[in-house]
Amino acid sequence: MSLICLTNIARRYVMGAETIHALRDVSVSIERGEYVAIMGPSGSGKSTLMNLLGCLDTPTEGTYELNGENVSDMDDNQLADIRNREIGFVFQTFNLLPRANALRNVELPLIYSGMRLDERRERAREALQQVGLGDRVTHKPNELSGGQRQRVAIARALVTRPSIILADEPTGNLDSRTGEEIMQLFARLSEAGNTILLVTHEESIAAHARRVVRLLDGRVAADEAKGGDRSPEA
Amino acid sequence: MNFLLELGEGLRIALEAIRANKLRSILTTLGIIIGVVTVTLMGTAIDGLNRAFMQSIAKLGVDTLYISRTGWFVETYEDWTRLRTRPQITLRDVMQLEKEVHTVLAVAPIVRSMAGVKYRERSSQNVSIVGSTDQMVLTGGLGIETGGRFFTAEESDGGRPVCVIGSDVATNLFPRLNPVGKQVKINLRPYEVVGVLESQGMFMGAFSLDNQVIIPVRQFLTHFWHDPDFEIQVKVGDVARLEEAKDELRGAMRKVRRLEPGDADDFAINQQEQIAERLRVVSATIAAVGLFITGLSLFVGGIGIMNIMFVSVTERTREIGLRKALGAKRRTILVQFLIEAAAICVVGGLLALAIAWPVTLVLKHFMPAQLSLPLVGIALLVSALTGLISGFLPAWRAARMNPVDALRNE
Structure with a gap:
């Protein structure tokens, strides 16, 4: 059974008198351990797909099974639980809490899962070490460089040991050298067995993934595996 | 969570x-x-x-009644002018009342004035001078410091020049000495101190009960005020009998004041409940x-x-x-x-x-x-x-x- 199984997903928004078809009939499965880039020009529906995959939104039609659970018609609080357990988000703008130090930022998701203080401190420290920031735990975001901030955000995504790491344009706010470093970090995390979904519009960034799903006008236009080690519709 | x-x-x-x-x-x-x-x-x-x-209340005792010409709280000016025409309560009224009532613990006349008190070169101004009888020690619930006493019935009836002083007066005039047995001058007349009152503190936070001197009522009438309007302090002795005692006092007062059955009372019986x-x-x-x-x-x-x-x-x-x-x-x-x-x-x-x-x-x-x-x-x-x-x-x-x-x- 696939980790992610999207079947005939449609997502429509009603804006005034107009109905926008953001996604039409999308079916995609992703296995545990895959490194997938989701690409497409703006308006292609990739943000909508990312929101659905991240359980921030629910589809108008179709089913989404994540790790064996049907999340397509869960309510707000159930979705919050799923996000907390299964998904680690990495955002383009980092989204760190400005008043909290690196450690507090990283342990935030563990607070929502109700973990005890000493345990979550330990886990947060571990996660920061994993991204190479073991010596920056007490620094606040404004005392860190852009690359370091994104590393803190990645540590925050890793700390709950989620099923998926969902990165939305993770290098969009970084210069190309720092961006490259972050992509190397993702490559390492992928090799360590993490499932990574990368949403981007840059070919050079998508090139790091082993599979690319291309969207156009709300449909899957192409789904290509690289290196031939995995077929698109496994 | x-x-x-x-x-x-x-x-x-x-x-x-x-x-x-x-x-x-x-x-x-x-x-x-x-x-x-x-x-x-x-x-x-x-x-x-x-x-x-x-x-x-704790100082005065809840079972104390106060009889006076008017009630404590007069609401209007009209009432006030009307009440002023009531005859004063005299010492004779108090003495008669004392004979008429039998079920109360004690009855004492109270009159007050202000005067200066001196001991040698030390003096205390604006001291409240109270004229009363030996019964006041009961009606006022007064405590006397050890070594002294309240004045006796004989001293009271005979109008002897003795006095009991409040604790403020005692500390003012006798910072180091024991006041008992000393002679103080009130309005230049000599009085022997027989006792000192235990400190009672402020009444309603307004005036001190310790800045007073109590003298036999006959001394008061002779030397301070010949014809004052008395207040009568009555100690019932039992809170449960308060209402009963009020009825008895009212009957006795009407008799003392020679009121006809149809006449309205020309006095008032006050109690602390009114303040409450x-x-x-x-x-x-x-x-x-x-x-x-x-x-x-x-x-x-x-x-x-x-x-x-x-x-x-x-x-x-x-x-x-x-x-x-x-x-x-x-x-x-x-x-x-x-x-x-x-x-x-x-x-x-x-x-x-x-x-x-x-x-x-x-x-x-x-x-x-x-x-x-x-x-x-x-x-x-x-x-x-x-x-x-x-x-x-x-x-x-x-x-x-x-x-x-x-x-x-x-």
Whole structure:
């Protein structure tokens, strides 16, 4: 059974008198351990797909099974639980809490899962070490460089040991050298067995993934595996 | 998620947010501060009045009745002029009354004047000079310091030049000596001190009961005031018999005053219950005015809090989106902002207490006022409640935010 199984997903928004078809009939499965880039020009529906995959939104039609659970018609609080357990988000703008130090930022998701203080401190420290920031735990975001901030955000995504790491344009706010470093970090995390979904519009960034799903006008236009080690519709 | 953990985290976030916006938070709580200061001072004042009254009652005894020409509380000027025409109560009236009533513990005449008291070159001005009989030690519930005594029935009836002095007078005139056996001069006439009264403190916080000298009533009539209007102090001896005693006293007084069956009383029997009633009216008025001001300022303050919380929620839309993405439930966000609103108000409450406390110290000069612990608790509770109520709408808006839209917010 696939980790992610999207079947005939449609997502429509009603804006005034107009109905926008953001996604039409999308079916995609992703296995545990895959490194997938989701690409497409703006308006292609990739943000909508990312929101659905991240359980921030629910589809108008179709089913989404994540790790064996049907999340397509869960309510707000159930979705919050799923996000907390299964998904680690990495955002383009980092989204760190400005008043909290690196450690507090990283342990935030563990607070929502109700973990005890000493345990979550330990886990947060571990996660920061994993991204190479073991010596920056007490620094606040404004005392860190852009690359370091994104590393803190990645540590925050890793700390709950989620099923998926969902990165939305993770290098969009970084210069190309720092961006490259972050992509190397993702490559390492992928090799360590993490499932990574990368949403981007840059070919050079998508090139790091082993599979690319291309969207156009709300449909899957192409789904290509690289290196031939995995077929698109496994 | 563990609710306690949620509370702890909420409190932490709230304090961080308040610290980041110190001035804004404090300005916002102004209404709360005024409200809480009012409620605290009001509580302190009512509490102080009651306490003062209870202390005074304890000194005089609840089973003491006071007969005088008029009631203690005369409502109108018309009443006052009418009551003035009543004949005075004379010493003869008191003596006769004493013979007529049998079921009370003691009856004593009371007349007062002011005079200076001297011992050698030391003197005390404006001392209350009380003329009475030996019975006053019972009716007034007076305690005498060891080594002295009250004057006897013989000294009283014979109008001997003896006196019992209050503790203030004693400390003023005899800073180091034992006053008993010494001769003081009241209006230049010599009196032998036979005893010193135990300290009684202030009556209703208004005047000292210790700045008085008691002399036999016949001395008083001869040398101070020939024709005064007496008050009669009656000690019933049993609180349960108070009403019965009042009936008996009324009958006896009517006989002494030679009133015909159809005539109205030309005297009044007072008791401390009347003061208590007055006090209740005063307390209720203070409470009503205080609650009105409190309610108004808390209402205005609450609206201020609501406003600032809406601002806070809007400012932190992205943060709310992030927290939701990371797994915060609706309840978690709701609790977080409720705590923030309550925390701002509690900070206001603490500031208010910091203002009210020195004011209470000033009030202390007039009444036994005290910023009691329950009152502090109520003040903080009221602040927190105001925060919770006025913070609810903004917190609810935050809790219901859609994470996708919130994260997209710039």
